[in-house]
Amino acid sequence: xxxxxxxxxxxxKPKALRRQGWVPAVVYGPxxxxxPIAVEYKALERxxxxxxxxxxxxxxxxxxxxxxxxKELQRDPITDRFLHVDFYAPEPGQIMSLDVxxxxxxxxxGVKAGGILEHIHEQIPVEGPLEAIPPYIEVDITELGLxxxxxxxxxxxxxxxxxxxxxxxxIVTILPPKVLVTEEEVAEEExxxxxxxxxxPSAEEGKEEEEGES
Amino acid sequence: xxxxxxxxxxxxxQQRKRGAFKRxxxxxxxxxxxxxxxxxxxxxxxxxxxxxxxxxxxxxAIGRGKIWIRIFPDKPYTKKPAESRMGKGKGNVEGWVxxxxxxxxxxxxxxxxxxxxxxxxxLVSAKLPIPTRLKxxxxxxxxxx
Numbered sequence: 001x002x003x004x005x006x007x008x009x010x011x012x013k014p015k016a017l018r019r020q021g022w023v024p025a026v027v028y029g030p031x032x033x034x035x036p037i038a039v040e041y042k043a044l045e046r047x048x049x050x051x052x053x054x055x056x057x058x059x060x061x062x063x064x065x066x067x068x069x070x071k072e073l074q075r076d077p078i079t080d081r082f083l084h085v086d087f088y089a090p091e092p093g094q095i096m097s098l099d100v101x102x103x104x105x106x107x108x109x110g111v112k113a114g115g116i117l118e119h120i121h122e123q124i125p126v127e128g129p130l131e132a133i134p135p136y137i138e139v140d141i142t143e144l145g146l147x148x149x150x151x152x153x154x155x156x157x158x159x160x161x162x163x164x165x166x167x168x169x170x171i172v173t174i175l176p177p178k179v180l181v182t183e184e185e186v187a188e189e190e191x192x193x194x195x196x197x198x199x200x201p202s203a204e205e206g207k208e209e210e211e212g213e214s
Numbered sequence: 215x216x217x218x219x220x221x222x223x224x225x226x227x228q229q230r231k232r233g234a235f236k237r238x239x240x241x242x243x244x245x246x247x248x249x250x251x252x253x254x255x256x257x258x259x260x261x262x263x264x265x266x267x268x269x270x271x272x273x274x275a276i277g278r279g280k281i282w283i284r285i286f287p288d289k290p291y292t293k294k295p296a297e298s299r300m301g302k303g304k305g306n307v308e309g310w311v312x313x314x315x316x317x318x319x320x321x322x323x324x325x326x327x328x329x330x331x332x333x334x335x336x337l338v339s340a341k342l343p344i345p346t347r348l349k350x351x352x353x354x355x356x357x358x359x
Contacts, residue, residue, distance in 0.1 A: 049355035075352070077243030077317030078255065101357045116278060116325040122357070135356065175325075177278050 002058045003047050008038040014084070023082050027059060027068060029089030037061055037087075044082055048073075053123065054100040055135040059087060069098060094130050097164060099123040101135075102155070102171060106142035110174030115146045118173045121165070124152065128161035141172060149173040215269065217262040219310040220288050227304055228289055231313075239315035245351040247282040248322035250331045256344040259311035260320070262287045268341040272321055275334035279325030285312040319349065 005025065008017070014024040021041050028034040051057065051070075059066045072086040090096055101123045111117050124137070137155055144150060149170040152163050235257035245251035252272075265287060272281055287310035294305035314320065320342070326334065335348040 052354050052356040055354075055356065075244075077238060077240075078253075080352075101354075103357070116280065118280065118324065122353075175280070 001047060001051055001055055002060065003039065003043060004060045005037045005039045007062055008036050010036065012038070018081075018083070023085060025085040025087060027061070027066060027087040027089055029066075029068075030091050030094065032066065032089045035061075039085060041082065044085065048082075052101045052135045054098055054133055056133075057087070059089070069096075090130050092130065095127065096130055096133065097125060097127040098133065099125050100133065100137055103136045103138045104172065105138055105140045108141045108144035108172075108174055110144055110146040110148060113146055114177045115174040116177065117141075118175055119171075120173065121169070121171050124155065124171070125164040126157065126161045127164055128158075132158050132160035134158055139171075144172065144174050146174055146176050215266065217266050217310075218283075218287050219262055220286075223288075223290070226290065226307060227292055230291075234313060235315070237315060239317040242284055242319055243317045245319060245322055245349055248280065248324035249351055250324070250326070250335075251284075251319040251322045251349045251351070252335055252338055252346050253349045254314045254318045254320055254342075254344055254346055255316055257313075257315050258342075258344040259289070259291070260285065260287065260314050260342070260344075262310045264342060265312065265320075268338045269321065271337045271341050272323060272334055275337045276323050276326045276330060279323050279330075282322040284319045284322060285314060287312040289313055314344070320346065 005027075008024065012024075017024050017038055018041075022038040023041050023044050025037050025039050026034055027037055047057070053070060055069075057068050057070070059068045066087075066089040068087040068089045070085060071088040072084075073082065074084040075081065076083055102119075102121065104119065108115070108117060126133070137157065139150065139155060141150060150172040151167065152165045152169045152171060153167040155163065155171065157163060239254075243253075265283070265285065269281065269283060289311050290307045291309060291311055292305040293308040294300075321338065323331070323334065331348060335346070339346045
């Protein structure tokens, strides 16, 4: 993935930039001082539509090339427009910790049986060398039944990557369906209990009578 | 579920904080737990009754789905008794409200189809005093299910 950006001076006001169709951004890393840049809004939108949060991006800035990750993406809470991006340029071979999204494949058996799939962690924080970090982790969940969970230790992590969550932490669970009880049903149940309570003493009386006769 | 309010507070009454409505929310603006969120588009004090009423509507609308309430009414509001003269101090605590700013996610829910979510939002918005919108969880394009 490639993104062409330009350097921006401190004098360019972010609001004015946004009006002109640019998104203010910054790129930094262990070997790179914090450099203010600007990204074309449409180019950023196209890029975001294709990548995950762990995809390595090739950033071309005035002839310089950097391999970067998106570290932070700010959006307007109401309009959802991108406001600012932080790009992080790691050094080759650097041990990094970042969130890798988990992609679920297949429909679990528990969902077919009426359960609800709860995706507790949509991404997992991992630590490892830069080269080992995949854009996403794919996991097959077709065999998950009701009340079963996919744990961190069940994830097929690439070699060299270490999860930063406890091994027994659930990633996905299949919750059993919640049964909705309406007021009518509750009333019916109460009636049935009351009828049973009435019937029980009469049956006992009947027994006593039978015993008396014998 | 009973009405929401704090178990204990340090002070009984609070000032209203004029001007608190003149900004957008900066926290609690993204759908963080469920698949869908109901987002406030205007500022308001949401009372405990309104929150409970909307929660009940949402719970009935989505059936077996899961719900998260992202706001909590932790601000007491007071009222003076009817036909009382002005003065003689601040009124009694009448209830509790959550201060909601534009952009704030009020409820989140999961386990429903897009059509069901849309209908649930319609039913819930009828219980709230402010315009709201249905917001889906933000994903990068490559992370879409």
